[in-house]
Amino acid sequence: MTRLLHRSIGQTLPRAASARGVYITDTEGRQYLDGSGGAAVTSVGHAHPEVLAAMRAQIDNLCYAHTGFFTTDAAEELAEKLVNLAPEPLNHVYLVSGGSEAVEAALKMARQYFVEVGQPQRRHIIARRQSYHGNTIGALATGGNAMRRQQFQPLLPETHHVSPCYAYRDKGNDETPEAYAARLADELEAKIRELGPDSVMAFVAEPVVGATLGAVAAEADYFKRIRKLCDHYGVLLILDEVMCGMGRTGTMFACEQEGITPDILTIAKGLGGGYQPIGAVMLSSAIYESFANGSGLFQHGHTYLGHPVAAAAANKVVEIIARPETLANVNAMGERLQNGLEAALGASPYVGDIRGRGLFRGIELVADREHKTPFDPARKIHAKVKRQAMARGLISYPMGGTIDGIYGDHILLAPPYTIEPAEIDLLIERITQAIDAAI
Numbered sequence: 001m002t003r004l005l006h007r008s009i010g011q012t013l014p015r016a017a018s019a020r021g022v023y024i025t026d027t028e029g030r031q032y033l034d035g036s037g038g039a040a041v042t043s044v045g046h047a048h049p050e051v052l053a054a055m056r057a058q059i060d061n062l063c064y065a066h067t068g069f070f071t072t073d074a075a076e077e078l079a080e081k082l083v084n085l086a087p088e089p090l091n092h093v094y095l096v097s098g099g100s101e102a103v104e105a106a107l108k109m110a111r112q113y114f115v116e117v118g119q120p121q122r123r124h125i126i127a128r129r130q131s132y133h134g135n136t137i138g139a140l141a142t143g144g145n146a147m148r149r150q151q152f153q154p155l156l157p158e159t160h161h162v163s164p165c166y167a168y169r170d171k172g173n174d175e176t177p178e179a180y181a182a183r184l185a186d187e188l189e190a191k192i193r194e195l196g197p198d199s200v201m202a203f204v205a206e207p208v209v210g211a212t213l214g215a216v217a218a219e220a221d222y223f224k225r226i227r228k229l230c231d232h233y234g235v236l237l238i239l240d241e242v243m244c245g246m247g248r249t250g251t252m253f254a255c256e257q258e259g260i261t262p263d264i265l266t267i268a269k270g271l272g273g274g275y276q277p278i279g280a281v282m283l284s285s286a287i288y289e290s291f292a293n294g295s296g297l298f299q300h301g302h303t304y305l306g307h308p309v310a311a312a313a314a315n316k317v318v319e320i321i322a323r324p325e326t327l328a329n330v331n332a333m334g335e336r337l338q339n340g341l342e343a344a345l346g347a348s349p350y351v352g353d354i355r356g357r358g359l360f361r362g363i364e365l366v367a368d369r370e371h372k373t374p375f376d377p378a379r380k381i382h383a384k385v386k387r388q389a390m391a392r393g394l395i396s397y398p399m400g401g402t403i404d405g406i407y408g409d410h411i412l413l414a415p416p417y418t419i420e421p422a423e424i425d426l427l428i429e430r431i432t433q434a435i436d437a438a439i
């Protein structure tokens, strides 16, 4: 019997022993192609020699110095690097240890900002029903994933939810993308008005929805309209790029493709690339100035924030992602993945949609493609796909859940940015076989 409380008790998992490039090997010597980067974490591949060297150099000098007493080169350099890559006005960085911590800090930053600028009545958070922002209490309350929230509901602070931009299920057949985006913006505006515009603090959204829907990007106009609405009502826009940021969608930040900048941006997963637990919150100059000229501190903090070894690893990961050849590969391999999936699965009666950006792709499985009828949840198709893929030496990230009464089975694919054409083709072959075997 294991003494470890696993995510799923009773399941026998292979033991990972080593990893190189896009492969993980278990203690039995079986190799798994990392088709989802775990949960969209592994960005620059496993055991990248430059990242390992950067971590070793940091470990030799300094493993930890509490941020109440010291700053470090590693943390300062990482902040500088991220600001140089991010769009204006995201000019400041707060370092944490992961995605949920980043979202918690972002929410508290938004709240403190309004306290500092004399609008303490602003307290409401609006997010979207199909979203996941983390598992800690505040982040869980923000996300709309019913399945993850269900049993914890009594502990969750009040949050408000509107529809996401999910054209495959929601856009009317006769509705243009612009009209659909306008309808969704109207829904958000109605919610802001219902709550009282002066009481709304922030709107939170993932630019490309990951863990709840499987790589769903917004329609063209959507985020521009949302940005305008937030400006109009003085609401802060928080974009959660924990999963879709750091090059995953083909640009350093996913919001670049929307032509807008949030007031607060959260990043994690790909930032540390799996080498170290790290996340970050990027904040606008206005928010930073409100703290600097107000109380003089951000009333928040964790023991491990700005950890020097994590910052050193992320520094090198970010440097590698920022090289033009890395993002060029994300875009080229992303296109190869999309085209290959369409060729292999596009005619399947069980594949409703193949979507995404860069190396962030989703497949929505349905019982009947014409009517978009979901599978019976009791069949747990997504779980079967995961098992069948593992049996074929492929790590993928399938998920399922009931959203607004509609059950969906999705498979997220998010391989490392260093993946090569032959490995993309192998990924397509294995996921196609796994889907066939599962259905």
Ligand code: PLP
Pocket (backbone or CB within 6 Å): 039, 098, 099, 100, 101, 103, 132, 133, 134, 135, 206, 210, 211, 240, 241, 242, 243, 244, 268, 269
């Ligand atoms: N935000 C988004 C968009 C995520 O996808 C996740 C994790 O999947 C989180 C936040 C939480 O991140 P973590 O698991 O690192 O706490």
